[in-house]
Amino acid sequence: MEKVLLRNIGVCDSHTLTVYAAHGGYAPWRTVVESMQPEQLIELVKASGLRGRGGAGFPTGTKWSFVPKDNPKPKYLVCNADESEPGTFKDRLLIEQDPHAIIEGTLMAAYAIQSHTAFIYVRGELAFGAIRLERAVEEAYQAGYIGKKIFGSNYDLDLIVHRGAGAYICGEETALLSSLEGGRGWPKVKPPFPATHGLFGCPTVVNNVETLAALPWIIEHGAAAYAAMGTEKSKGTKLFSVSGHIARPGVYELEMGYPFKKFLEEDCGGVPNGKKLKGVIPGGGSMPVLCPDEIENVKLDYESVQAAGSLLGSGGVIVMDETTCMVRAAWNIARFYAHESCGQCTPCREGCHWMEKLFHRIEHGEADGSDVDLILNISGNIMGNTICPFGDAAAMPAAAFIKKYRDEFEAHVAEKRCTVRGME
Amino acid sequence: MDPVKITIDGKEVVTSKGKTVIQAAAEVGVAIPHYCYHPKLSIAGNCRMCLIEIEKMPKLQIACNTQVAEGMGVFTQSPKVLAVRKAVLEFLLINHPVDCPICDQAGECWLQDYYMQHDREESRFEVGKVHDRKRTIFGPNVVFDGERCIKCTRCVRFCQEITKTDELTVVNRSDHSTIDLFPGATLDNPLSANVVDICPVGALTDRDFRFKVRVWYLQKTSSICPGCSTGCNISVETYQNRIARFKPRVNEAVNSHWLCDEGRYCFHDLTAGERLTTPMIRQEGGLVPTSWNVALQMVFAGLRSAGPLAGILSGRNTNEEAFLFAKLVKMIGIEAALEVFYQERELTAVQKLLVSPDRSPNFRGARDMGVANDGFDALLAKIINGHYTAAYVIGEDLVASAAQPEKVRAALEKMSFLVVQDTRLTATAELAHVILPATHFGEKEGTYTNRQGRIQKLNAAVIAPEGVMQDSDIFIRLLDLAGARNGFQTAGDVFAAVAREIPAYGGLNYDAIGDQGIELGSGGGGAS
Numbered sequence: 001m002e003k004v005l006l007r008n009i010g011v012c013d014s015h016t017l018t019v020y021a022a023h024g025g026y027a028p029w030r031t032v033v034e035s036m037q038p039e040q041l042i043e044l045v046k047a048s049g050l051r052g053r054g055g056a057g058f059p060t061g062t063k064w065s066f067v068p069k070d071n072p073k074p075k076y077l078v079c080n081a082d083e084s085e086p087g088t089f090k091d092r093l094l095i096e097q098d099p100h101a102i103i104e105g106t107l108m109a110a111y112a113i114q115s116h117t118a119f120i121y122v123r124g125e126l127a128f129g130a131i132r133l134e135r136a137v138e139e140a141y142q143a144g145y146i147g148k149k150i151f152g153s154n155y156d157l158d159l160i161v162h163r164g165a166g167a168y169i170c171g172e173e174t175a176l177l178s179s180l181e182g183g184r185g186w187p188k189v190k191p192p193f194p195a196t197h198g199l200f201g202c203p204t205v206v207n208n209v210e211t212l213a214a215l216p217w218i219i220e221h222g223a224a225a226y227a228a229m230g231t232e233k234s235k236g237t238k239l240f241s242v243s244g245h246i247a248r249p250g251v252y253e254l255e256m257g258y259p260f261k262k263f264l265e266e267d268c269g270g271v272p273n274g275k276k277l278k279g280v281i282p283g284g285g286s287m288p289v290l291c292p293d294e295i296e297n298v299k300l301d302y303e304s305v306q307a308a309g310s311l312l313g314s315g316g317v318i319v320m321d322e323t324t325c326m327v328r329a330a331w332n333i334a335r336f337y338a339h340e341s342c343g344q345c346t347p348c349r350e351g352c353h354w355m356e357k358l359f360h361r362i363e364h365g366e367a368d369g370s371d372v373d374l375i376l377n378i379s380g381n382i383m384g385n386t387i388c389p390f391g392d393a394a395a396m397p398a399a400a401f402i403k404k405y406r407d408e409f410e411a412h413v414a415e416k417r418c419t420v421r422g423m424e
Numbered sequence: 425m426d427p428v429k430i431t432i433d434g435k436e437v438v439t440s441k442g443k444t445v446i447q448a449a450a451e452v453g454v455a456i457p458h459y460c461y462h463p464k465l466s467i468a469g470n471c472r473m474c475l476i477e478i479e480k481m482p483k484l485q486i487a488c489n490t491q492v493a494e495g496m497g498v499f500t501q502s503p504k505v506l507a508v509r510k511a512v513l514e515f516l517l518i519n520h521p522v523d524c525p526i527c528d529q530a531g532e533c534w535l536q537d538y539y540m541q542h543d544r545e546e547s548r549f550e551v552g553k554v555h556d557r558k559r560t561i562f563g564p565n566v567v568f569d570g571e572r573c574i575k576c577t578r579c580v581r582f583c584q585e586i587t588k589t590d591e592l593t594v595v596n597r598s599d600h601s602t603i604d605l606f607p608g609a610t611l612d613n614p615l616s617a618n619v620v621d622i623c624p625v626g627a628l629t630d631r632d633f634r635f636k637v638r639v640w641y642l643q644k645t646s647s648i649c650p651g652c653s654t655g656c657n658i659s660v661e662t663y664q665n666r667i668a669r670f671k672p673r674v675n676e677a678v679n680s681h682w683l684c685d686e687g688r689y690c691f692h693d694l695t696a697g698e699r700l701t702t703p704m705i706r707q708e709g710g711l712v713p714t715s716w717n718v719a720l721q722m723v724f725a726g727l728r729s730a731g732p733l734a735g736i737l738s739g740r741n742t743n744e745e746a747f748l749f750a751k752l753v754k755m756i757g758i759e760a761a762l763e764v765f766y767q768e769r770e771l772t773a774v775q776k777l778l779v780s781p782d783r784s785p786n787f788r789g790a791r792d793m794g795v796a797n798d799g800f801d802a803l804l805a806k807i808i809n810g811h812y813t814a815a816y817v818i819g820e821d822l823v824a825s826a827a828q829p830e831k832v833r834a835a836l837e838k839m840s841f842l843v844v845q846d847t848r849l850t851a852t853a854e855l856a857h858v859i860l861p862a863t864h865f866g867e868k869e870g871t872y873t874n875r876q877g878r879i880q881k882l883n884a885a886v887i888a889p890e891g892v893m894q895d896s897d898i899f900i901r902l903l904d905l906a907g908a909r910n911g912f913q914t915a916g917d918v919f920a921a922v923a924r925e926i927p928a929y930g931g932l933n934y935d936a937i938g939d940q941g942i943e944l945g946s947g948g949g950g951a952s
Contacts, residue, residue: 339598370548387470
């Protein structure tokens, strides 16, 4: 398989404009500006089948086409570099090693919606990555790829790197926009949607780093080349961040539809130390965990993972071997969501902490018999009832851990101690 | 307005385009439970209490942010909706201290009400409530209890969107989210206490009212704020014949949902101090009590033989009282100039949202009734100049309120006849030859005409003390002495005469004023 996203990774000084340009960088951008109408670009990306890599998998070209053309307000393109999904570190690699690919993709997306101001909202903790982005933007300005009258055309575009302050919720697009506006990082009530009422009330598109980084390749090689990869509905390639009990953790680029089991066992070297696999989260901390028997025939694309009862999400693969206490794992994830809930709407604000406290009780042998069902009930009361998908992100893993490892939870309650680690 | 047909719980409803489901439902009397939604504030959508089911939509939707669409089928009582209401209430209550017995909001708390209507389950929460700040002073009138707060952000939005003073914000995250003042800010804008009204729970309470009386003991009387001529619609709430608080009543033509702090607390000054309960007349040794008969005879005789008379009516007197006063002076037939008390002051931008520059809620009505000359300031100047040898002062302390009190005092001291009709022994009353103990705004029925020309109804919220007489009765008795037999019994009788005799009020019907008032010139005959 030809690498789309990781093609420059590993090249010496890949983060510099000199090296990026030497490998063909910014030539696609020139092609776009000099020879394509915005509508053509949108149609091309639609044809490529590229879908949003932030987690939801929404078709990118379609998202762009929602921006009203007759709206007199300025339009904004925002690159979401606030990667903070637990177990996900694919964007960080691109930000640090191939910032120009992100910038080039951002410029193309901005051109597609005829935005003249674009932002890269980079997660606060990615300090090193932010510096690389800032330098890369500077280089691109100096080279005339960004700024006034790009390539002698009438198209002007400014690109601003904005550092977030480290809230998980700011990865949610409307919270990101609130934060970018200078407000609290609170998701906005929808409708209206960002395509018509986004940043400062103006039409806005928010695209993920990985989505945008694929654009230069698509322009260079054509929509058909991209669409030729992957499955019928999930085209192209996708990055996977693999962590946990696995021999070779790291970021992998796979063609969509790659067999999950083969990936874990062959590409990643399987579970080390002769241990058996106990569970794997396929798409970042907010997605339901899968048992070993559930991944037997799963392929890594949006539809297949969903059919198996989880979601592809951000591609953050977290592997857990047989020594893992699933109660503790569930508690750890619940603790993250309890801490990161923005506190705006009731079910999430109150429910996430309640679940966390109950998981804590079970793990520490203080639970009573009804706590396990109570968590299921709370997670059901959060699901679908919140302003943004954060509520679901907290509720789904909690319910999945209990449903799939119920015996372990019951044992913790019955024996009033952690039955896996044997120490609590 | 394009009509849109929807069904709510199976019943067909015609509403208009652009309306939200919560508005369309309210129009037909279906109250969808909510906390954060307020008709005058932006949509926050955070409480999740108004989640409802919509046909063909997989997820429940919030009624406050869902616009109606042709053919939409809304269910507000389906099993899914009832279940989510219970769930949201449970979430709201897990960290709530449930300290209703010591909470001022108890009895008018939306948590209590909805819990009784929609939940009534035992708490399943036993893992330690989150604690927050108690009795935190936000401003001169408002105190905050963080543990009772449900983070609906109505108060924050009020300060952002209505007063635009931005004192409040949300700080911290997740279940430690709480409302706080911005550093260095104080919640002291002129409308600050409205946040107490819109707080659906006991988080924000009124420092003036709290711990005075449980709200279920309050008697509520619709009336008009006596603070200024904006004429905000209020509910005068009393306990054991005392005014405990003012609350705003909704009137979109006047004050919308709001009431300014000055107006809200003005009843304290207007009702403070020892009441006069017996008429008094000046004798050699000073003021001595007398009977109403003697006092009224003296006033009548004094007025009839008076030189040029200055008559000053309080801006808090009703149209009916003003009408009778003007009629009385005319009937006696002496040289007289009548004016209604009127002073202006500078207002800040936030005050101007609601407050008028005067403190005379009915100055316009009094002038309409004929209590009008060359303006109050001109009349006062002439009094100071010694132009008048007699004065009849009603309900205002001319000495204390004057810019130059000593000059007013000296002028009044020189008068050969001074009648003061008031509720208290003011500095002005101390100079009087006859004092008539009268009633204040909370004890009388009648009408005010506000600055905009809207006639609104005042109702008696408390009973006047024994020995005092209603201002209107005093004028009627004096008119009787003057030989008029009008037969007025009630404020309504007098208003009927107003409608007959004052062209601008022609054809108006007292009962039609209702609790929302009527615009002058819209009541039938009008000025024709």
